[in-house]
Amino acid sequence: MTTNIFSKSLLDTGTNEVINPDTYFQNNLPPSTLPEDENKVKEFVNKHDKAGRRIVLVTSGGTTVPLENNTVRFLDNFSAGTRGATSAEYFLEIGYAVIFMHRQFSLQPYSRHYTHSTNCFLDFIELRNDGKIEVNSQYIPKMKSILEKYKKAKQDGTLLLINFVTVADYLFLLRSVTQIMRNLKENAMYYLAAAVSDFFIPSQKMVQHKIQSAEGGLTLTMDQVPKFLKPMVTNWVPEGFIVSFKLETDPSLLVDKSRQALTRYGHQIVIGNLLTTRKLEVTFITKDSELKIQLSEEEVNNDVEIESKIIPELVKRHDEWVKNT
Amino acid sequence: MTTNIFSKSLLDTGTNEVINPDTYFQNNLPPSTLPEDENKVKEFVNKHDKAGRRIVLVTSGGTTVPLENNTVRFLDNFSAGTRGATSAEYFLEIGYAVIFMHRQFSLQPYSRHYTHSTNCFLDFIELRNDGKIEVNSQYIPKMKSILEKYKKAKQDGTLLLINFVTVADYLFLLRSVTQIMRNLKENAMYYLAAAVSDFFIPSQKMVQHKIQSAEGGLTLTMDQVPKFLKPMVTNWVPEGFIVSFKLETDPSLLVDKSRQALTRYGHQIVIGNLLTTRKLEVTFITKDSELKIQLSEEEVNNDVEIESKIIPELVKRHDEWVKNT
Numbered sequence: 168m169t170t171n172i173f174s175k176s177l178l179d180t181g182t183n184e185v186i187n188p189d190t191y192f193q194n195n196l197p198p199s200t201l202p203e204d205e206n207k208v209k210e211f212v213n214k215h216d217k218a219g220r221r222i223v224l225v226t227s228g229g230t231t232v233p234l235e236n237n238t239v240r241f242l243d244n245f246s247a248g249t250r251g252a253t254s255a256e257y258f259l260e261i262g263y264a265v266i267f268m269h270r271q272f273s274l275q276p277y278s279r280h281y282t283h284s285t286n287c288f289l290d291f292i293e294l295r296n297d298g299k300i301e302v303n304s305q306y307i308p309k310m311k312s313i314l315e316k317y318k319k320a321k322q323d324g325t326l327l328l329i330n331f332v333t334v335a336d337y338l339f340l341l342r343s344v345t346q347i348m349r350n351l352k353e354n355a356m357y358y359l360a361a362a363v364s365d366f367f368i369p370s371q372k373m374v375q376h377k378i379q380s381a382e383g384g385l386t387l388t389m390d391q392v393p394k395f396l397k398p399m400v401t402n403w404v405p406e407g408f409i410v411s412f413k414l415e416t417d418p419s420l421l422v423d424k425s426r427q428a429l430t431r432y433g434h435q436i437v438i439g440n441l442l443t444t445r446k447l448e449v450t451f452i453t454k455d456s457e458l459k460i461q462l463s464e465e466e467v468n469n470d471v472e473i474e475s476k477i478i479p480e481l482v483k484r485h486d487e488w489v490k491n492t
Numbered sequence: 493m494t495t496n497i498f499s500k501s502l503l504d505t506g507t508n509e510v511i512n513p514d515t516y517f518q519n520n521l522p523p524s525t526l527p528e529d530e531n532k533v534k535e536f537v538n539k540h541d542k543a544g545r546r547i548v549l550v551t552s553g554g555t556t557v558p559l560e561n562n563t564v565r566f567l568d569n570f571s572a573g574t575r576g577a578t579s580a581e582y583f584l585e586i587g588y589a590v591i592f593m594h595r596q597f598s599l600q601p602y603s604r605h606y607t608h609s610t611n612c613f614l615d616f617i618e619l620r621n622d623g624k625i626e627v628n629s630q631y632i633p634k635m636k637s638i639l640e641k642y643k644k645a646k647q648d649g650t651l652l653l654i655n656f657v658t659v660a661d662y663l664f665l666l667r668s669v670t671q672i673m674r675n676l677k678e679n680a681m682y683y684l685a686a687a688v689s690d691f692f693i694p695s696q697k698m699v700q701h702k703i704q705s706a707e708g709g710l711t712l713t714m715d716q717v718p719k720f721l722k723p724m725v726t727n728w729v730p731e732g733f734i735v736s737f738k739l740e741t742d743p744s745l746l747v748d749k750s751r752q753a754l755t756r757y758g759h760q761i762v763i764g765n766l767l768t769t770r771k772l773e774v775t776f777i778t779k780d781s782e783l784k785i786q787l788s789e790e791e792v793n794n795d796v797e798i799e800s801k802i803i804p805e806l807v808k809r810h811d812e813w814v815k816n817t
Contacts, residue, residue: 231568234567235741237741237742237767237768238570239569239570239687239739239741239767240567240568240569240570240689241567241568241570242559242565242566242567242568243556243565243566243567243568244564244565245563245564245565245566247597272572272607272610274608275608275612277612277614278608278612278613278614279608281608281613281614282597282607282608283599283600283603283604283606283607283608285597287600287603288603288606288613289602289603289606289638289639289642292627292639294636294639294640298632298636299626299627299629299632300626300627300632300635300636300639301624301625301626301627302617302624302625302626304624307623307624307625310625311619311623311625313614314614314617314619314625315619317614362564364565365710366709366710384691384713384714384715384716385690385691385713385714385716386711386712386713386714387711387712387713387714388709388710388711388712389709389710389711389712390709391709391710414564416560416562416564417562442562442564443562
């Protein structure tokens with residue numbers, strides 16, 4: 168047994184150099200589905216740009232870091248994708264077209280209300296004598312409202328789903344999608360709600376097969392994932408309206424860490440939130456302001472979702488951004 | 493950057509000692525829901541034992557290893573829970589009562605056919621003019637068959653769902669459930685399809701808050717999870733019929749590793765499978781036999797599930813086990 172659980176690899180390497188994004192893209196392989204996804208995004212962006220509709224990129228869910236090339240084990244970030252999936256619904260409702268870039272199998276807009284594990288729809292339906300299958304009447308009011316919004320988004324083609332699994336998939340996809348959206352300039356919003364890994368194992372250093380556990384423990388040494396907000400803000404979409412999230416567990420770090428991120432990358436808003444209270448309270452942090460958005464007890468009791476307050480506030484600020492650019 | 497990605501912690505500690513299961517249980521905290529789950533299992537086991545029904549414990553999905561006490565990051569094992577959820581359906585169909593011990597949010601029997609992400613049921617239903625919501629006729633035949641089996645299992649009370657997240661949750665739950673099932677002797681089957689972590693970070697060594705990524709990489713040193721099949725076979729349920737799984741990615745290791753596990757723990761069957769072909773082919777390995785079970789091309793084209801062949805073969809062997817004990 169060892170007592171040295173977490174040690175910065177500085178100790179091992181004598182350097183704190185973090186590779187730059189270009190090097191990252193040179194040294195890692197893009198996902199095989201990238202060209203196909205790029206085509207879908209191009210078509211989607213062209214269509215809605217012509218129609219004069221604003222477009223938002225919503226990223227959602229956690230990225231994985233595989234420990235083996237034939238992956239059995241991986242490092243993951245806690246995220247069911249609730250924030251992203253919920254937010255996407257409110258963006259659609261307000262008239263935005265949404266590119267929903269999410270972790271495979273994480274929650275999606277609309278279907279999130281009926282996941283296979285928490286609200287299994289097999290409990291909501293019944294076989295009738297005439298052989299038809301019908302939704303029980305007590306579930307109809309809520310389902311009707313969700314179903315109508317879902318069918319409208321499908322009919323209008325305002326929701327595009329693309330997905331990722333690993334942090335490499337995510338980064339390649341993010342670069343491609345933002346570069347396609349670049350021409351939208353200030354009309355595009357980027358709502359980065361995905362929980363992106365901070366550490367990774369470069370694929371050329373990864374073992375091929377499942378790690379064997381014959382004897383003793385295991386030591387993993389990981390490199391830091393380059394901070395992609397920097398090139399995104401500076402080069403990929405310099406005119407876009409960019410919103411990032413900061414999730415912490417320690418309340419005393421939250422505002423400082425959020426402000427640091429804003430200063431370092433120079434984008435428009437950081438939304439700070441704590442693991443334990445993230446569905447009840449968030450803080451909007453900009454260069455010169457701080458706004459707390461909370462749910463009242465009454466709102467909590469009425470199942471109001473905090474995203475129903477976050478999105479309109481963001482859209483208001485996006486309006487101002489468009490006017491002032 | 494370091495080139496030393498994977499090194500056995502032997503190097504760090506000078507020992508290859510793996511803690512024994514008793515020490516593990518002394519040093520880790522049980523999940524808070526354990527007493528509640530134990531009560532459910534006791535009631536379920538009593539009821540079906542009285543009814544003369546055989547009971548199988550099916551474990552399913554991957555366990556996590558949190559890296560922080562307030563968990564943002566964790567290590568996970570690749571598993572959607574397909575094997576376990578599918579197998580549970582065939583056990584139910586053949587007349588067993590099933591304790592389905594699964595990773596929270598992983599696939600479940602019956603609802604697995606309609607997950608929120610791959611077969612969203614919002615695509616299958618329509619709002620009628622009279623305000624009712626109905627399943628479209630082309631989806632009825634398949635859904636009818638699933639729905640009927642699902643309702644029957646609910647009505648008969650033959651399916652009990654309990655869940656885990658971390659490897660510690662899993663191990664405490666496994667010990668409790670098997671000890672409750674112990675009195676069933678040879679009539680109980682244990683079908684261990686969950687993908688259990690091999691490495692963990694003892695909670696007393698874990699950091700409290702989210703690891704900060706200010707500079708450089710990260711080194712994680714993990715202890716080996718004790719092998720719980722040993723006390724399970726020897727002490728917890730020595731008369732039970734125990735089936736474990738061995739997943740490998742390297743075909744050349746599969747049979748040897750499976751046979752090693754069988755020799756080491758002394759249980760009845762290891763089912764060996766490869767990551768890439770696990771839905772098409774498995775190998776049953778016993779002390780003195782080896783049986784390959786495969787799907788033909790025709791069966792694959794007809795959507796036959798390999799579990800429809802695995803479970804009847806296991807039940808046949810369980811029958812023999814009961815007769816010969």
